[in-house]
Amino acid sequence: MGQPQQLRFVVLIRQMGLSSYPDFKCRYTKTAQRLGIRSRTPCVDERTFRRWVSGGMKGVPRSREVRRVLEAMFPGWTVQQLFARGPVEGKRFERGKNFRGTAPPFDYRVGDDIMAAADESARFAAVAESTNVGPHTMDQLFADIERIVRAYPNRPVTAQFNEIRYLRDRTFRLLEGRQPPQYTTNLYLAAGLLCGVLANASFDLGQYAAAETQARTAFLCGELARRNGLRAWVRGLQALIAYWAGRPHDAVALSDSGLAFTPEQGTPHIRLASIKARALGQLARSSEALTVLHQADAMREGLTDEGEVTAGMMAFPLGKQLYCASSAHLWLGGDQHLADAERRAQEAVGWFSRLPDHERRLGEESLARIDLALARLARGELAGAADQVHRVLDSHARRGIESVNRRIGQFTRRLSQHPAANSPIAVGLNEAIVAHRRACSHGLPSGELS
Known part of the structure; x- marks a missing residue:
């Protein structure tokens, strides 16, 4: 059986060189003007034209003006004949008035195939050239991201x-x-x-499973974008989640995985080393933890550019590095480590306190203050520890995150075991913590952390 014949309209516009919509529109408009038609819609729109060409229209055009123009464009053909399938040979056609030059010297059926192939290539080029994204869209998207990551540390999650x-x-x-x-x-x-950012937010809200899912997707996107800085940063976040979830071995492994990616620039490796040191401290691997802390310090000294993915909440500034070091020393314990922990935590608190109000990193500063409170409590300075915790309760009421909440819980347990647990200072602090926990609630309803 032979191939089904095409619509005569399709064959004729190819012969006339009108297969592209702009060419068809030009000829259609001129014909309408010649006929004196002054319609509000002087031309067939592109969507309708595409439907005609694809054979997707049932029947014939209903508009009397459209039928008049088409029959004038294709003399000798009625609209019913144009939108029916059949041969075009043997019909009256004034080629001299309608073709762009002389008739082709080859057989029309061969010409149809050649024009069809050219039209297919033209359609592919049109699709390939089309885009739903332009420079303005991209600029706005990254401007929104920068605004979000800069504001994140100072606003409720x-x-x-x-x-x-x-x-x-x-x-x-x-x-x-x-x-x-x-x-x-x-x-x-x-x-x-x-x-x-969503992984970090889910983590801050205590939804660790959701955070890990978001982080896996973020890492995949980093792979597809081929950005080592993003891949290293996400590995750091995954290591941090593992650390807080009580999986220090996983935290070390994830940190090592992230360190295998050489960032284009910035602080992701300093962050990875600092998180690894905390996990090693939790594992009581003292010499390794100290070695990694020294490596992080050396990286900080050699830092020249903070990089494209380390603005705002994605940055790893000196203050965060200092309180990570403090946490590592707290895990290791002993007089010297406690002294080092207090010193590093004090430096971190001082660094955060010097930031202008609109750049305050309330959650991170609170974590540094709790480290400082724990170090002071271990050294018997109850009043100094209580002062730091009261400051944390005030900040946490404004921007509650789960890691701070858990650290408050750790401090409470340590305080309950302290020789001065029944002192007025300790009792007053405990009451303040209980009142704070009753007053504060944060998190999203179930199912909203997708």
Whole structure:
């Protein structure tokens, strides 16, 4: 059996060189003007034209003006004949008035195949050239991400979560569309950053399983974007989650995995080393922990550029490095380590306190203050420890995160075992902690951490 014949309209526009919509529109408009037609819609829109060409229209055009123009464009053909399948040979056609030059010297059926092939290539080029993303979209997307990561440390987590989630979803939708390869790479970077922020937010809200899922997606996006800085940062976040989840061996392994990625620039390796040192301290591997702390210090001294993925909450400034070192020393215990822990924590608190109000990192400063309180409590300075915890309770009421909440719990247990646990200072501090826990509640309803 032979191949089904095409619509005469399709064959004729190819012969006339009108297969592209701009060419067809030009000829259609001129014909309508010649006929004196002044319609509010002087031309067939591109969607309708594409439907005609694909054979997706049932019947014939209903508009009397459209039928008049088409029959004038194709003399000798009625609209019913144009939108029916059949041969075009043997029909009256004034080629001289309608073709762009002389009739082709080859057989029309061969010409149809050649024009069809050319039209297919043209359609591919049009699709390949189309994009749902442009420079303005990308600039705005990364401007929004920068605003979010800079504001994150100083605002309540729940107040930001849905905004970050919305921006992530929008980025995913853009990736499902069509864009040039360089935009696709940047969209994967944006998606990775946003999933990383959502992972951090889920972690701050105590939803560790959700945080790990978000982190895995962030790491995949870093792979697709081929950005070592993002991959290393996400590995650091995964190591941090493992550390807080009581899996120090996993935290060490994840830190080592992240250190295998050479960042383009920035602080991800300093962060990885600092997290690894805390995990090693938790494992009581003293010499290894101290070695890694020295490595982190050396990296800080050699730092020249903080990099593209380390602004705001993704940064690892000196204050965070100092309180990570303090935590490592606290785990190791003993007089010298306690002295080192107090010194590092005091330096961290001083660093955070010097930040302007709009850049305050309340959660991180609180963690440093609790380290300082624990070191002082271990050394018998109950009043100095209580002062730091009261400051933490005030900050935590404004920006509650789970890691601070857990550290308050750790301090409470240590205080209950202290020789001065029944002193007025200790009793007053315990009452303040209990009142704080009753007053504060944070987190999203179940199912909203996707």
